Amino acid sequence: MENYIVMARRYRPGNFEEIIGQPHIVTTLKSSLESGRLAQAYLFTGPRGVGKTTTARILAKAINCEQGLSSHPCGECSTCQAITQSRFPDVYEIDGASNRGVDDVRTIRENLLYTPAARERIYIIDEVHMLTKEAFNALLKTLEEPPPRIRFIFATTEPEKVPQTILSRCQRFDFRLLNENLIFQHLKSLAELDDIHINDQALMILSRRARGSVRDAISLLDQLSVFKHKNIDEKLTYEILGEIDQKVIMNLLELIADHQVKDTLDKVESLYNNGYQPEEIAQSLAENLYYLLKNFHSQEDCSKLAQKIGLDRISRYLNLMANFLNYKTKLSTKISLEMNITRMVRMVDTTSIKDLLLEINNPSGDFSPSTLKKKVNLTAKQTSNHTELWEEVVKSVKQKDRITGGYLNNSELIKLEEEILVVQLSNPGFQKLLSRSNNKQIVEKIAGEIWGKNLTIKFIAQPNSKPKHLTQFENDSNIKTVKNIFDAEIIDSPD
Template sequence: MSYLVLARKYRPRNFTEMVGQEHVVQALSNALQTQRLHHAYLFTGTRGVGKTTVSRILAKSLNCLGPDGQGGITDQPCGVCQACRDIDAGRFVDYTELDAASNRGVDEVQSLLEQAVYKPVAGRFKVFMIDEVHMLTNTAFNAMLKTLEEPPEYLKFVLATTDPQKVPVTVLSRCLQFNLRPMAPETVQQHLGAVLQAESVPAEPQALRLLARAARGSMRDALSLTDQAIAFGNGRLEEEPVRRMLGSVDRSHVFSLIGALAEGDGRTVVDTAETLRAHGLSAASTLEEMSVVLQRMAVLQAVPQMAAAVDAADAEAVAIARLAEAMPADETQLLYSLCLHGRAELGLAPDEYAGLTMVLLRLLAFKPGAATAAAEKKSPKPAEPPAPAPAPAPLPPSPAPEPRPAAPPPPAPVAPVAPEPVPEPASYGNAPMPPPLDADGPPWEADERDYEPELPPASPPARPDAAEVVAIPVRVQPEPGPRTQPRAEAFVPGRPVPASFTPTQEGEVWYAVVRELIAAEAITALVRELALQSQLVARDGRHWMLRVERESLNQPVSRERLRAALAQAGHADALSVEVGVVIDSPARRNAVAAAERQRRAEEIIESDPFVQQMVRDFGAKIVPGSIRPLPPQGA
């Protein structure tokens, strides 16, 4: 006797055996009980979720005669009458299944519809089941519209598709649509356990969990993988053989990678990646498993109460809870994003393991401590260039300034060439640009020194009394287009700082401490933002009290890191943060200082004699956003 695969052997034969589609079963059962039956049904969903199975059960419910042959329409087909047995065997004359993937033309549909004029031969209803209906051509859809809208009372249509977007709306409007959902891994695992128990096949729970995750919501895929795993394991389902068959990554490798990333241990990350390469484990599967673990870690970090409810008997749950405590929440989110995007980059890498290594090392490059470590490694090398720095010092007294006073001797022979009117071109708008021709030849043959006397007059006349120059208002050029005003406001930083700033004595101390911590790179990212946006309210010995305006900054992880940085710097051992009005913070001080530097830079540019001359003679305007102050020394 030939072997019947599990997916066919354990196909549900009634609604009570259906798994994971309770919303569809309930709707159809109620309709059958009250006999409020529609003439066309459309079942949609991904592969292996039960579309064809529901169609066959519905056909049996409509045509079941009961064990005694006196039954009627029911939601619980008996399975023993002639109609039920023939439908299960695929030989019921009044139940027709059409595969639209291979019979998608109008001729096939017309031949099916020709049977609609005949009443049922053996059953109560004719049932036309069209699978993958979205594959039909537009002509075929149009051919069935009229019959689908007003079929005979003894005819029922059942359509199934994995892509309902390709079905015309004219067909959708004529059907009752039911969406069969992908099944949860827990549901698939539970059903696999029942099937294997009926088959007397020993199976480990972890092996079933791997098969349920690999099925990705499809019960048929899960049963097919189970058949393969039984053959691979010689009649037994154990975790290690199933993992090797699926190419799945052992969670211990995933935990090792995440733990090493949390500790900043690049050597362990690289060694683990090489181990995955040696065992031939999939890099994409590694990133997928890491994403699953990181998602559970993020949930535990966002809801700490769930960590206390972790089952101590579940080793994976305990390991995930431990990693959630070891890795900060912001790094968890960053690593999760890197894993998701890294899977798309694997195909672009020289090989997938090199791509996996780069994705993992990318987090180490963005870790808050990475910048400090890199600065410490590079600090000896940049320390050497300051030694030769005195070399440029001789440049100011170098003979470079000497040649400028020596320049006047050359004008002696040029004096005959440049007559008296030469000084007058200080006003570029009135004097002719080319010099007058002389007997020696055209101006392009003259020596370059002939034009040097014109350059000094441009600068000396531009430096008269300051009061005379500043009297000219400097205009700011508006940007063209409908966004002139918003962009001008965005690019003119010399505006008053909206936040109020009231200097306090504790603010001076806190400002100096924060600058010290930032310069030493002891605080970064969210911790630095907390320090910049907070105000030092009081100091009680080694206990400091801070105040912030936003509750989002007062996170336990950021607060603890700031306290550790203060303790390491020898300032405070205890730290409290309250939410309230802030009037003096390092961020406000920096904003005020930046606004003042911007204002002074704008004043310098607007009062510059050359700028004034360009405005006066050529109508020049300052481009918005083009003035930027120099950064302060030591920044």
């Protein structure tokens, strides 16, 4: 049997025109080749799998092609072919991760003494940020006094780890992640070339899963190409990739949005039974929430669900899942996931006083009593949820720090507006103690974890006299309207 050459290698771009998704880089490199103004050293930065070393190799060919220096290396001459196959003696491809010491750089420096046989000798150093400090210093000496006909191309995923002294001697190009549509088009053309029968939905799944890396996208297609004589559809694709079917996740989100606790947890249970780990479920929820956010105003089917959940809740759901994935809880991940999902199920939309005022000032809006009533109910329901959450905060603070927790005895959550929690304390002395930065940080950190977003807490003491700004606030005609509609009491106002 013939040795199988992976698709990523078979279809690696051989010239600048074939590089996809990096037009800003290709244009600049081509014009500097055409004008013969090349930099002594290049730094290619960007995520993995977006074409950094491929571009470096094409640049090496463009410089050394036997047909002469040009932005269109022939690809046919023995030099071009040898560079493509990584066996050209004057183009060194060095992996910075495994040749990171000063001795490795010294070897490079020693062999700089020999005149290159080709037009130029080119050193491509991948993952250059991995070099040791001593190696960088040795390299710097070479860059300061470069021998003739020597050029460096550095590639890195972490440019911030490359010393400034090196950076300042390089022309830098930042490679970008590719967007899904570009990857999709590319995969579609490769599937045709390789006679792989795969439908557009399946290709779209691969394009999303590749997360901007064209190399990963091609590897995924390669993985599926074993089934090339079948018709590869989305179902098979999800199966092979071990990913949760998007339909299943959207269905789960629908249950969450409808506040169906039992059905939601049953669905999660059935995912466990199908072998998915809590992290995978959370990852898939997060990715699909992001997808809903992106397609909020689109014509896609999912935009209906997106509109139903609303931007506010989508972003808070996302926050919870991101927190779950970032924050290793002491609880088992399974319980922690279910707690977070339950919190999502119970979540309702927030309506701030600011939005209500905005609506009252906007005569074209719908102010029928039923609309306003609905909002009042939502706010009331939300307040009770927040009160429960605040009780959780007090409990956790007490567990963590008994003294700080004590200051929160009989405290009351007055309101949550955007990222600010206003909490009223039972004793004015506690306000001062809790406002100390370390005490405040403890409470804010725990509240942030429980609400699933960054929060600032404003501690207030029980009011005994009415400050001036409060009187002004009360006399405002809009506030009076709100007060009458809701039969409300004013507790505090922005000062």
